[in-house]
Amino acid sequence: MTPLSIRHLSVFYGERPALEDVSWEVPAGLTAIIGPNGAGKSTLLKAALGLIGHQGEARFFGTTLDAARARVGYLPQRASVDWDFPASALDVVSMARTPRTRWWGRLPRRERDAARAALAEVGLDALADRPIGQLSGGQQQRVFLARCLAQEADLLLMDEPLAAVDAATEREIIRVLQKLVQAGKSIVAVHHDLASVPHIFQHALMLNGRVIAAGTVAEVFTPAMIVDTYGPGLSDDGLAA
Secondary structure: OOOEEEEEEEEEEOOEEEEEEEEEEEOOOEEEEEOOOOOOHHHHHHHHOOOOOOEEEEEEOOEOHHHHHHHEEEEOOHHHOOOOOOOEHHHHHHHHHHHHOOOOOOOOHHHHHHHHHHHHHOOOHHHOOOEHHHOOHHHHHHHHHHHHHHHOOOEEEEEOOOOOOOHHHHHHHHHHHHHHHHOOOEEEEEOOOHHHHHHHOOEEEEEOOOEEEEEEHHHHOOHHHHHHHHOOOEOOOOOEO
């Protein structure tokens, strides 16, 4: 069963369309959403998750988001998070384990241990008690990746997980994503670095307010499709179209 099915999804900001009549069957595996700035990439994820108003529908594993919520994880853009919130790295990851138990009182030790294990998976177990505001940008991104891991979701929607991170953090995140896919999980990630797409992703959605193309990277990530998506000249990361 397809992890996510989007049907005739449209989003308007006032009278300006951000997305128009987007229909897309998300394949299993590791998929990139690719398009220029303002193409609606982040908007597509938020609309599918019901975080913003929209027309059309999104079905997760053949059912509604409410019914499949435990199977769906979301990693927002780092810039959209309040990093001054008084919480440790472990506190943030532990939030993913709360639905498994009562929402009040102290989190049971087994759930806390699962959160620590997720931090260890991304190489941050030594910083579990560090306030998130004192972590570097790359470390903060890994904390939110650990939260997705702790949720044990079957589908992860990620908004630019590799943006503005150092090379070591990028390698670590890619390693974790590929490990998740090997374990049968599916991942959809907004991605901006065109040069790295063939080396990381299996599938791609080429988006610019509407679907330009969708399929395997070999099928749709071509010079002609890049021109159709970005327009002639250079893309927004400097890759020649």
